[in-house]
Amino acid sequence: MTAGATQPVTRATLEDVARAAGVSLATVDRVVNRREGVRAKTVARVEAAVAKLGYRADLAAARLARGQTFRFAFVLPTGSNSFMTNLTEQVARTADWLAGHRGFIDIHHVDVFDPDVLAGALENLSPAYQGVAVIALDHPRVRAAIDELVARGVAVVTLVSDAPSSSRVHYVGIDNPAAGRTAATLMGRFLAGREGTVAVIAGSLSLRDHTERQFGFHQILSSEYANLSALPVIEGRDDSDRTRELTAALLARHADLRGIYCCGAGNRGIADALEASGRAREVVWITHELTEHTRRFLVRGTLDAIINQDAGHEARSAARVLLAHCSGEPISPDQERIRIDIFLRDNLP
Amino acid sequence: MTAGATQPVTRATLEDVARAAGVSLATVDRVVNRREGVRAKTVARVEAAVAKLGYRADLAAARLARGQTFRFAFVLPTGSNSFMTNLTEQVARTADWLAGHRGFIDIHHVDVFDPDVLAGALENLSPAYQGVAVIALDHPRVRAAIDELVARGVAVVTLVSDAPSSSRVHYVGIDNPAAGRTAATLMGRFLAGREGTVAVIAGSLSLRDHTERQFGFHQILSSEYANLSALPVIEGRDDSDRTRELTAALLARHADLRGIYCCGAGNRGIADALEASGRAREVVWITHELTEHTRRFLVRGTLDAIINQDAGHEARSAARVLLAHCSGEPISPDQERIRIDIFLRDNLP
DNA sequence: CAATTTTTGAGGTACGCAACACAAAATCTG
DNA sequence: CAGATTTTGTGTTGCGTACCTCAAAAATTG
Numbered sequence: 001m002t003a004g005a006t007q008p009v010t011r012a013t014l015e016d017v018a019r020a021a022g023v024s025l026a027t028v029d030r031v032v033n034r035r036e037g038v039r040a041k042t043v044a045r046v047e048a049a050v051a052k053l054g055y056r057a058d059l060a061a062a063r064l065a066r067g068q069t070f071r072f073a074f075v076l077p078t079g080s081n082s083f084m085t086n087l088t089e090q091v092a093r094t095a096d097w098l099a100g101h102r103g104f105i106d107i108h109h110v111d112v113f114d115p116d117v118l119a120g121a122l123e124n125l126s127p128a129y130q131g132v133a134v135i136a137l138d139h140p141r142v143r144a145a146i147d148e149l150v151a152r153g154v155a156v157v158t159l160v161s162d163a164p165s166s167s168r169v170h171y172v173g174i175d176n177p178a179a180g181r182t183a184a185t186l187m188g189r190f191l192a193g194r195e196g197t198v199a200v201i202a203g204s205l206s207l208r209d210h211t212e213r214q215f216g217f218h219q220i221l222s223s224e225y226a227n228l229s230a231l232p233v234i235e236g237r238d239d240s241d242r243t244r245e246l247t248a249a250l251l252a253r254h255a256d257l258r259g260i261y262c263c264g265a266g267n268r269g270i271a272d273a274l275e276a277s278g279r280a281r282e283v284v285w286i287t288h289e290l291t292e293h294t295r296r297f298l299v300r301g302t303l304d305a306i307i308n309q310d311a312g313h314e315a316r317s318a319a320r321v322l323l324a325h326c327s328g329e330p331i332s333p334d335q336e337r338i339r340i341d342i343f344l345r346d347n348l349p
Numbered sequence: 350m351t352a353g354a355t356q357p358v359t360r361a362t363l364e365d366v367a368r369a370a371g372v373s374l375a376t377v378d379r380v381v382n383r384r385e386g387v388r389a390k391t392v393a394r395v396e397a398a399v400a401k402l403g404y405r406a407d408l409a410a411a412r413l414a415r416g417q418t419f420r421f422a423f424v425l426p427t428g429s430n431s432f433m434t435n436l437t438e439q440v441a442r443t444a445d446w447l448a449g450h451r452g453f454i455d456i457h458h459v460d461v462f463d464p465d466v467l468a469g470a471l472e473n474l475s476p477a478y479q480g481v482a483v484i485a486l487d488h489p490r491v492r493a494a495i496d497e498l499v500a501r502g503v504a505v506v507t508l509v510s511d512a513p514s515s516s517r518v519h520y521v522g523i524d525n526p527a528a529g530r531t532a533a534t535l536m537g538r539f540l541a542g543r544e545g546t547v548a549v550i551a552g553s554l555s556l557r558d559h560t561e562r563q564f565g566f567h568q569i570l571s572s573e574y575a576n577l578s579a580l581p582v583i584e585g586r587d588d589s590d591r592t593r594e595l596t597a598a599l600l601a602r603h604a605d606l607r608g609i610y611c612c613g614a615g616n617r618g619i620a621d622a623l624e625a626s627g628r629a630r631e632v633v634w635i636t637h638e639l640t641e642h643t644r645r646f647l648v649r650g651t652l653d654a655i656i657n658q659d660a661g662h663e664a665r666s667a668a669r670v671l672l673a674h675c676s677g678e679p680i681s682p683d684q685e686r687i688r689i690d691i692f693l694r695d696n697l698p
Numbered sequence: 699c700a701a702t703t704t705t706t707g708a709g710g711t712a713c714g715c716a717a718c719a720c721a722a723a724a725t726c727t728g
Numbered sequence: 729c730a731g732a733t734t735t736t737g738t739g740t741t742g743c744g745t746a747c748c749t750c751a752a753a754a755a756t757t758g
Contacts, residue, residue, distance in 0.1 A: 409745095
């Protein structure tokens, strides 16, 4: 039958607590906001009343009274691959949402692949920002720039690509080595005992996320799937044309090529080369990031699986974390953990 | 270099808009809240000012001024399998969050597997609720109870299990046929051409979600993987002991059993039987819902993949949808879409 | 143009809390 | 017990919006 505690219809206010505890509003305010100058005995009385009435501060009223506003900068790449375009749009949507909560987001586009340019952008950021989200590069100058921002009291979160040795307060993104391991397990299981070689294509090995994925991939492939041997990593520079040529060469050179793992962009080139070779159905191809292109390749059967990070989730999470950090609220780690999504043809969103 | 529009530091208020449009605060209020009695020309002037200043209502202030509070009921099963226990906890956490936003959630536990009991519970729900989230059963009486609630102006969302023919405003959960298809694709690919039989274990075929998963699974298995033939569906009633015996019998009877797909609960029974048989590593086992148990089986290698729906996401999404619906705000479909997660050993959260 | 209707303005209150000033009471000190 | 100190109470203001009343101005009508 219907069970479950029924709560009061109206919420208790600070005044209710004051009345219940037999003290004044000011004293209750001192207790709840942990200001000093209240005897331990009185604190206990107030806290008892809070517990008894189930008092919860009205966040809307509190925010209004505090009257703080927040300004955040999102530093994103100028580059325009599908994932980054999508991420930018998701950040814009998040900005729209934040605008209703006294928060403003400015999007700054810089060449995040050049450490000096990126570090320079971070150094020149207006001091008006209370928080910064940045697609980081794990480079000394960038690290120093982040550390300096943090030292100035700015909340910095890294987005998609981390700088773990910096003092950023949070990393919003996936565990890239784990993503690589996931790809390797899928590859190994899809190939189920067949012998041959597997190619790994990265955008650039100077990108921490690509390197980490590649590392995770090799780790599992070599330890668990002795039937498969990995070819040396190829750098496609996230460019479709270059990647097409490299893939075509691979296919021509290695008759025993069974799989391709691409841990960066340039997927259109791979698809072209695979389909041109006529071996699209027999070669297992696994790549990252769900875009309109990769979706098409997956549906068509050229692509076998997509490892994805949800850009919308990342944008919202970064904003939430910055907001929570700046207003001293806790975050719920559960909600902010970015998952490694696996998409097959059947579970595409 | 650093580009990107820099926004004003302080947000525009209603007064700013009034000043800019050269009208009074009252008139601006009439325009933004779509009250009547304002000339079209004036409306246009005000709207121009709103656009120019980029005015956005301060949600905190608006909520405070409106002074509305919301009461929602979550109707959850009394049953205590791991997934439902987790869901209940996630709903409790969500309630905690909502409490800060003038919203209250009462959790009602009922036997959702009995249509009459569930319908009765819905019918007897206090009229004080503006919204209800329910793990539905697609049954005429339940449907009627939902329709009546909706007719009374209550926002109803179905959670985890849908009643598509009812007039609920939203379904928070995964696409179950697609989940079944996903499991089948994984099964087919992991078995990569081997011949044999595959068992399907459901909780009960009277549960819409189990039926739908099973349907999706068979659909793909029969059309794409001719090497595998599915055995008749077994009903384990989500009970570990019963499922253990059934699984043990399956293993004994079918030497060519290559895979097990479980679209319900009772996983501990399957694990026991599989491990006792000594065929745990060779039989591909795929199941639903990440729990402490299934996680253990996956890490150990007995279980090969988990199809999951994120209970935390579902609880939060249900609350957000109800809140948005009751306060007339739009929802962002993107954020409310519950994904079909695939977990392998490597991408466990 | 006067009478009527419509539109606009001025002003107020309330929401729940934060933040502050200052006075009153209680407690402690020598 | 006077004086100093700590603790508590009273009171106020403001945040930005919603919603209300009543009067003034403007537009429309006969």
